Amino acid sequence: MLRNVFTKSLWDNRRSLLGWIVAGTLLAIIYGGFYPQMTPQSVDSVPEGLRDAFNFSDMSSAAGYLASAPFGILVPLLVLFYGVATGARAIAGDEENGLLELVLAHPVSRTALLLQRFAALCAGAVAMAALIFLGMLAIRTSAELETVSAGQFAAQSTAVALLAIFFGAVALGIGAAGGRHGLVFAGTATVGVLSYMLNAFAPQMGAEWLQKISPFYYYIGGEPLKNGFQWGHLAVLAIATALVMGASVWRFNNRDLS
Amino acid sequence: MEAVIQLRELTKTYGERRGIADLSLEVYAGEVLGYLGPNGAGKSTTIRLLLDLIRPTSGTARVFGLDARGDSVPLHRRIGYLAGDFIVPTRQSARECLTFLGNLRGGVPMARVEELADRLELDLDAKIKSLSKGNRQKVGLVQALMHTPELLVLDEPSSGLDPLVQQTFLDLVREARQAGQTVFMSSHIMSEVEAVADRVAIIREGRLVALSTVAELRARTALTVQIDFDFEAPPNAAHFASLAGVTEVKVDGLSLRCQVNGSPDALIKVAAQYTVTRLRATEPDLEELFFSYYSSGEEKVSVA
Numbered sequence: 001m002l003r004n005v006f007t008k009s010l011w012d013n014r015r016s017l018l019g020w021i022v023a024g025t026l027l028a029i030i031y032g033g034f035y036p037q038m039t040p041q042s043v044d045s046v047p048e049g050l051r052d053a054f055n056f057s058d059m060s061s062a063a064g065y066l067a068s069a070p071f072g073i074l075v076p077l078l079v080l081f082y083g084v085a086t087g088a089r090a091i092a093g094d095e096e097n098g099l100l101e102l103v104l105a106h107p108v109s110r111t112a113l114l115l116q117r118f119a120a121l122c123a124g125a126v127a128m129a130a131l132i133f134l135g136m137l138a139i140r141t142s143a144e145l146e147t148v149s150a151g152q153f154a155a156q157s158t159a160v161a162l163l164a165i166f167f168g169a170v171a172l173g174i175g176a177a178g179g180r181h182g183l184v185f186a187g188t189a190t191v192g193v194l195s196y197m198l199n200a201f202a203p204q205m206g207a208e209w210l211q212k213i214s215p216f217y218y219y220i221g222g223e224p225l226k227n228g229f230q231w232g233h234l235a236v237l238a239i240a241t242a243l244v245m246g247a248s249v250w251r252f253n254n255r256d257l258s
Numbered sequence: 259m260e261a262v263i264q265l266r267e268l269t270k271t272y273g274e275r276r277g278i279a280d281l282s283l284e285v286y287a288g289e290v291l292g293y294l295g296p297n298g299a300g301k302s303t304t305i306r307l308l309l310d311l312i313r314p315t316s317g318t319a320r321v322f323g324l325d326a327r328g329d330s331v332p333l334h335r336r337i338g339y340l341a342g343d344f345i346v347p348t349r350q351s352a353r354e355c356l357t358f359l360g361n362l363r364g365g366v367p368m369a370r371v372e373e374l375a376d377r378l379e380l381d382l383d384a385k386i387k388s389l390s391k392g393n394r395q396k397v398g399l400v401q402a403l404m405h406t407p408e409l410l411v412l413d414e415p416s417s418g419l420d421p422l423v424q425q426t427f428l429d430l431v432r433e434a435r436q437a438g439q440t441v442f443m444s445s446h447i448m449s450e451v452e453a454v455a456d457r458v459a460i461i462r463e464g465r466l467v468a469l470s471t472v473a474e475l476r477a478r479t480a481l482t483v484q485i486d487f488d489f490e491a492p493p494n495a496a497h498f499a500s501l502a503g504v505t506e507v508k509v510d511g512l513s514l515r516c517q518v519n520g521s522p523d524a525l526i527k528v529a530a531q532y533t534v535t536r537l538r539a540t541e542p543d544l545e546e547l548f549f550s551y552y553s554s555g556e557e558k559v560s561v562a
Contacts, residue, residue: 098345
């Protein structure tokens with residue numbers, strides 16, 4: 001566990017990572033487990049506009065229900081904050097408390113440090129998505145979710161991981177560019193929440209194209225719980241992440257540590 | 259002599275703020291160079307440039323002939339660095355911390371770590387959180403020394419250490435030099451530099467203002483001599499005032515104080531005409547040297 005920056009990051013963050021994984025998995029299986037209690041009338045009190053925004057329009061099918069609160073709001077916002085918190089701490093947080101300097105005075109390049117921290121963030125996101133996936137498989141029968149196949153759950157879980165990784169990369173990147181910890185955290189969280197709103201409300205404002213600039217669109221817009229893997233959408237998230245990381249590496253290599 | 263560190267017109271500004279300006283300096287293989295200056299003079303800036311933690315505005319820093327910037331990873335293998343504000347994550351034991359840092363260097367013999375910890379009286383199994391500032395500094399010293407690097411770069415190494423441990427630290431520096439390691443050590447505490455350094459560089463407001471051996475610096479500076487005389491024959495100031503090399507003569511009752519440059523022979527011969535009860539000569543410590551540089555500029559020290 002003390003071998004390199006990657007394993008050390010995971011080891012140092014083991015407690016909080018465990019917390020995120022447990023929270024994400026519980027959220028998914030508890031809300032998923034409510035499905036048998038849901039009736040089409042359950043959301044009648046929700047105004048129609050909001051129903052569309054939050055995917056509450058189709059509560060009768062398992063996939064429709066899961067795409068509403070559980071995978072439409074709770075899990076993605078949770079993993080957004082996992083990415084923000086982990087990414088912000090990885091560079092900005094450690095720089096602020098002086099720890100980056102310690103490692104970078106050793107034979108570790110800035111690129112290696114950044115990529116290993118990013119890899120640890122990815123490993124955490126993948127672990128979280130994997131447990132959510134396994135959790136959903138575990139309750140699939142008891143919660144009457146059989147109409148959603150394992151492959152479709154896998155598709156949604158993959159999107160969960162990529163969403164967390166994308167926002168993690170953004171937080172990491174703003175830190176790599178020199179942002180302070182508080183700014184990185186607040187900034188990335190704000191961008192995350194705004195892009196969530198954009199995905200939710202843009203169609204109602206008659207501006208569907210706006211939806212397409214939100215990462216959340218590529219997370220759930222293709223309805224992976226109904227349609228399985230949306231490779232194009234996943235690729236958009238992956239490529240956006242790669243671009244952010246590329247810029248981060250460049251910037252991090254060309255600046256002073258504070 | 260082979261230059262291990264070679265700074266050429268190194269300049270660093272932080273926006274409007276000065277870091278260092280046009281600093282040229284060489285540190286030779288096997289020497290201990292004391293890098294002195296008050297807080298804010300630019301000592302840490304120089305050191306962080308050497309470690310590629312910050313980048314120069316202009317000029318170059320080369321270490322072992324390699325570029326501090328472009329070759330930082332291979333260079334860092336050969337350098338042991340102790341930061342001015344050494345910080346480590348606190349939720350781990352000193353042993354875990356040192357194991358990890360050693361692994362970043364491809365592994366360091368645990369026996370060496372234990373030997374250093376023993377000598378510094380550092381408990382490796384204590385959580386860093388529970389360690390005092392001085393004990394954390396010991397962790398920093400161990401991580402800088404544990405891989406027996408060719409070059410030690412130490413920024414205010416003894417800050418927070420109690421006097422006994424400071425002595426141990428100075429012994430470690432002497433041993434490093436004997437083993438052929440080069441030491442670049444910043445400080446604002448003159449006595450520790452005086453105790454181990456071969457040469458001293460003094461930096462003031464980002465510029466190098468003096469560079470010489472400790473012996474040279476001393477030779478250029480006056481001894482303070484105090485002579486106490488027997489009550490039967492109080493000294494006559496006029497007898498002493500005109501002696502070669504003797505200045506600032508002050509007589510206070512039976513006591514005479516003066517500054518002596520070069521040989522004290524003339525002074526001794528005149529004093530011998532009296533009955534001397536006590537004689538004390540003090541070498542200036544670097545502190546005084548340094549303050550004379552700092553308060554009135556470069557020229558002052560060579561003036562007798």
